[in-house]
Amino acid sequence: NAGVTQTPKFQVLKTGQSMTLQCAQDMNHNSMYWYRQDPGMGLRLIYYSASEGTTDKGEVPNGYNVSRLNKREFSLRLESAAPSQTSVYFCASRDSSTEAFFGQGTRLTVV
């Protein structure tokens, strides 16, 4: 059982480049989330999708866009990467009565 799968695991971008982080879950969960984790800041919610077809901003949405492609997949796009977006990104999924299950993370460096 794969759970939550994120790709890529590592990425280096130049300032101004764009990229999409992919996330897929095989647990038939309704809700999916994108977090970023920075030292000393805990996990901060970027965007979430409560169900297929809906997306909402979290605490730190600026500079990001998301797409809930179907029930399984939730992608995060950086249109014009900035050094401040250097971080570890986690995707998670859950249902209303469960805890969140996390992917392995994407380490992104913007130079």
Add this chain to the structure above:
Amino acid sequence: ELKVEQNPLFLSMQEGKNYTIYCNYSTTSDRLYWYRQDPGKSLESLFVLLSNGAVKQEGRLMASLDTKARLSTLHITAAVHDLSATYFCAVDMRVDHQFYFGTGTSLTVIP
């Protein structure tokens, strides 16, 4: 917006000692989760607390929830080195499907 505060942020303790990590949150919720994160790894679910007075135990860790006080505790009994990790609490806001994390407690157990 829900605020989730953990204390302490950093904890260094000797093997064999007991200690408690606290998680306070600002808005009514009856569902709280504890996670563990090892360096460079993803988050692993430890406990799911779904009602006032809930208590869960696993090995040397015990978690409890007091929804009236908006407080959860993670108690460590007779710490061992393997418990060294960062521990996060997370609160579930059913009304907006958001999943809010505390800032984390970095625990180091010293032999």
